[in-house]
């Protein structure tokens with residue numbers, strides 16, 4: 001049996017005394033294509049930020065690649081695209097290439113110089129997401145879907161083994177969404193990148209995803225795929241699932 | 248070029264050229280992080296330091312350096328208490344600095360020509376010692392920005408992403424604010440405390456109108472600042488004006504010209 005690459009155990013988290021996560025646990029295995037679902041405000045983004053070290057839990061432990069998160073240093077192995085990644089300052093005068101290059105940090109190190117291989121890596125990931133032709137364009141002058149692709153490239157440039165994405169398909173049209181899931185499939189199957197995404201998009205979930213985690217009342221529950229999913233699907237489609245979920 | 252026969256003009260030009268490099272490169276990050284007010288805050292802190300120097304009878308630039316660096320650290324420490332309102336911590340330190348400056352000036356009874364030269368900038372007041380300190384400080388600032396260019400760019404664009412990539416953002420934020428404080432101390436002798444903040448912001452604003460990348464934003468802003476400084480110093484020599492005023496007015500004129508030209512060209516194309 002494979003051991004998990006990311007393990008969050010008995011996580012408790014609260015905002016100003018209001019409990020958000022209550023004894024939530026999550027194990028992510030190499031190769032997983034995981035969806036995290038749950039109603040607005042259930043703590044999906046919070047859980048993701050805790051797994052990536054951006055927030056500290058009040059209680060509980062997080063282990064990344066077998067190391068306690070407080071001792072973990074190899075941040076390049078983890079990619080993260082936050083919710084509303086594309087709501088940055090649209091007037092920021094950086095090109096697509098400059099944005100992607102920024103995330104070479106974990107390869108290059110403090111005060112390190114970017115070399116030819118690094119630049120090739122930048123080209124490679126931009127090509128992978130289909131944005132190479134846009135590399136000299138200002139990031140703020142792209143559409144939301146194109147910016148999304150650039151952010152994926154930015155995350156990929158550090159050669160992560162796992163990619164966390166928080167509602168990556170919000171505001172993307174149906175066609176781009178199809179392309180997006182094709183890209184995710186490619187990353188997962190061909191590049192062997194473990195993928196974890198928060199989504200409300202249950203329809204897409206059932207097609208590509210190997211594991212579904214549902215957050216409710218501060219806990220993380222695993223759903224099987226298949227029969228169980230169909231029921232969940234239907235319920236969620238009616239927008240009532242979050243409330244009457246019978247965990 | 249007869250003006251360059253004079254030692255004081257040579258010093259003013261050396262100082263001016265350093266200023267036209269350090270102000271825009273620091274200013275680019277300041278503007279993009281939406282911290283434009285920080286220049287005013289740190290320059291008023293250095294005014295308090297200069298008054299302290301006059302009061303305690305020590306070299307005023309040291310006073311300016313100590314006070315503005317202390318204010319810079321104060322801003323960063325306070326920022327944590329108002330995480331969504333960075334500008335609030337800047338305003339608080341600004342108020343404290345102005346109050347302190349006024350107190351020190353009245354205590355030292357030093358509202359004199361010397362102080363005026365710090366407020367408005369001066370060509371003739373730049374001493375050899377000033378130049379050495381300015382040059383040392385400027386080189387430190389330029390080398391720091393070159394070495395930390397990609398880190399500072401990442402933090403300015405996406406602080407959370409930078410932190411996740413492993414960049415020590417807290418330490419670098421403090422370090423950057425200290426660099427800003429040093430920039431102000433290095434530039435204030437020529438440009439003047441009242442106008443230094445504009446030097447951080449206006450050339451960058453002009454550059455952002457036309458630049459097509461982060462790098463070109465920085466390079467173009469240096470070019471604009473250089474033009475404003477060289478022309479401004481020349482004009483203030485011939486017409487006996489305060490150089491800070493001439494330089495800043497010219498920067499604004501350049502900004503307006505850039506905006507005007509851009510509009511004109513857009514109209515012709517569309």
Ligand SMILES: Nc1ncnc2c1ncn2[C@@H]1O[C@H](COP(=O)(O)OP(=O)(O)OP(=O)(O)O)[C@@H](O)[C@H]1O
Pocket residue numbers: 015016020038039040041042043044045046047083
């Ligand atoms: N900065 C904050 N201060 C106080 N409470 C917060 C803060 N951020 C989030 N919360 C609360 O924490 C809870 C969990 O937030 P979180 O963003 O993790 O939810 P989510 O599941 O990602 O929701 P969504 O589907 O809307 O993105 C919410 O109830 C929210 O009100």
Ligand SMILES: [Mg+2]
Pocket residue numbers: 044045046083166
């Ligand atoms: Mg969320």
